[in-house]
Amino acid sequence: MSPSTTRIVAIVLAVVLVLGAAGVAIGYGLSARDGDDSADGPERAGPAPTSTPSADATEPPDPALAAYYGQSIDWAACEDDDDMECATLTVPVDYAEPDGETIDLRLLRDPADEPGQRVGSLVVNPGGPGSPGTSYAAAGTQAFRQPLLDAFDIVGFDPRGTGGSDPVDCLSDDELDAFLAADPDPDDAAEEQALVEDLDGFFAGCVERSDALVGHVTTVEAARDMDVLRAALGETTLTYLGASYGTKLGATYAELFPQRVGRLLLDGAVDVSLSTRESSLGQARGFETALRAYVEDCVSGDDCPLGGSVEEGLTTITDLLGDIDAQPLPTSDDRELTVGSAFYGVVTPLYVRDYWPLLTQGLEQALDGDGTTLMLLADAYASRDSFSGDYLNNSAEAIYAINCLDDPTALAPEDVPAQYADFEEASPTFGRVFAWGLVGCAGIEVEASEPAPQIDGAGAAPIVVVGTTRDPATPYEWAQALAEQLDSGVLVTRDGDGHTGYNSGNECVDTAVEDYLVEGTVPDDGLEC
Incomplete structure (x- = not known):
């Protein structure tokens, strides 16, 4: 060979x-790994806790969901990697019927490399939709730089209907x-x-x-699952890094749970306001x-x-x-x-x-x-x-x-x-x-139990949106649009090729992302790297 x-x-x-999707199943997926467009960034300060533990961390949005929000996660060494911890999280198949059928979501945690510097849990999603988040969390330096690996327990979950979560x-x-x-x-x-x-x-x-479950794999339901995960992790607010389609999932979370938004980083953003036709046209331009x-x-x-x-x-x-x-x-x-x-x-x-x-x-x-x-x-x-x-x-x-x-x-x-x-x-x-x-959706035989909401994330803490100027799968204009649509959106621009901006060789972007997630320092809106 x-x-x-x-x-x-x-x-x-x-x-x-990471993978991706439109009608032809062209996705928002494979993350960029450029190494030729670096720029200097400011020195980094010390870590700051992502959220202050409070009594209401496990308070459910609906009392009927109390059992889900009150569960604890039983972490154990993963069978195929002793350095990682695996577990499951139980959520309802249908949030309108919390006493009905349930599903166990597969979880994976990569504990912080520097426990003394740990600032909290960072939930991650690689996109798709359909990509398993557990593989993303286990990717280590392939996906994340050392400042995030030092400061966070990187937590991935396979969204409902994917990976090990009743695929x-x-x-x-x-x-x-x-x-x-x-x-x-x-x-x-x-x-x-x-x-x-x-x-x-x-x-x-x-x-x-x-x-x-095939009728309950919507982005809205996956976002509700993320809030159950946040509570089970003991976090008052969610710290999250979503790439590609993961930005749609994160923006949906911000719409449903604005007061639970901590530090949300949306990289390679999807314009959630577009119709299917508009999205397909945008991707056609992006790939060209x-x-x-x-x-x-x-x-x-x-x-x-x-x-x-x-x-x-x-x-x-x-x-x-x-x-x-x-x-x-x-x-x-x-x-x-x-x-x-x-x-x-x-x-x-x-x-x-x-x-x-x-x-x-x-x-x-x-x-x-x-x-x-x-x-x-x-x-x-x-x-x-x-x-x-x-x-x-x-x-x-x-x-x-x-x-x-x-x-x-x-x-x-x-x-x-x-x-x-x-x-x-x-x-x-x-x-x-x-x-x-x-x-591409001709022939679908099931309907969503809950419609997708219009998204502006009103009431959420600052949300950082990263866009890359020649991104094929999620064109730069989508990042501009999402940052504008979110009431608290902050746009960071990477001038470069490939899909997504973090850990792609641009020190300016990487420093801005890490300062935000680790220290809570919000970058200037409109930062260009």
Whole structure:
């Protein structure tokens, strides 16, 4: 196995930290790990407790929930890592029926590295929706810098319906392979019909293969779970770091429990006011911007296989995807790289600038008729182990279940062509794929028990929102919008590539985040890094 292939395998196995989602299941997920846009920041002061323990820390918002809010967490060493502590937290399936069925959420805690400097518990969520928060909390320096690891018990939970928290199951592994490989931009009536049938089968499978929780995996209910977790951790207010979709979860928490907001850091923000169509258009623009930045970087070097200019490089990629659509490429295993898998293989490295060389390798191989690297990258997006064929978690299924329960809006297939012009203007390369993503919730068979609220977080303490100027999955404009929508929003801007801003090589951003979370020092609104 070559060194480059070994590196890709490591990504396939490690990228489970973060995923993402829109109609085409393009997510808000993979966190940035840049290392080339650093800036100096101010010196850091000492730690400050995140919350002052008080008698009302476990007081429930509804007396009927007292048993949940009064529970204690029985931490024990995790089976596969003695340095981490694992436990479960019991919450109701339906908060309107607290005496009804319950679910146990999987928890993981990485205790503070410096107990004498501990300031509290930091609850984290990596995004998706659908990514397991326990993997994120266990990521250590891959996800968090030492000041946070020293000062906090990093606490992750698998949101309801994901990871180890009664995971939603919709398809067998073989069926999921085929679902993800399907053409995301149908070429004719037969492919359009196949897409509709695939979605119908997917959502029917969710109901058949999952229990009653499948109708209770909304962001609102996950936010209510977080408040139960806060109480069980003994925290009067919540200290939280949410990345990507985790920003929507955090903003929802601020709307439902504004007086329980302590220090909320929302990184790679989602604009919670947008319709499904507006979100899809925004992501189409974001991925086009990121792809152009990648191609510009590639053609500025000596060995770019795409051509000598940005426009030539983009044309090469577009033509390659068209060729793969017509004739899938062989790979090192018994699968073929279809255009659906090739799409995910191209967009996955755009989440992280450090992965751009992998995209170059994948495109060069594909131009030579070998789809192996692009397939490995597509597998990484879906948290699929390319060698065993096993899915490491259910994120590729949960993303549809959660998004479509939050907003079941879907276009009929016959209405999609009318969207082409707007979407191709936003993204000449990916526009039609995102346009077809608007049918993604067709066929959903369950309804949310509680509607999503309008969000302004009125009454909450200052909430810090981080946006990256060339973020593909959550465009910078979304961070600007969320900071404006939140009454107490404070915007921090990272000028850079990749998805999310913290721990991405920018000292100015990192210092601002850590000063806020560790010391409670709110950065200046509009800070640019």
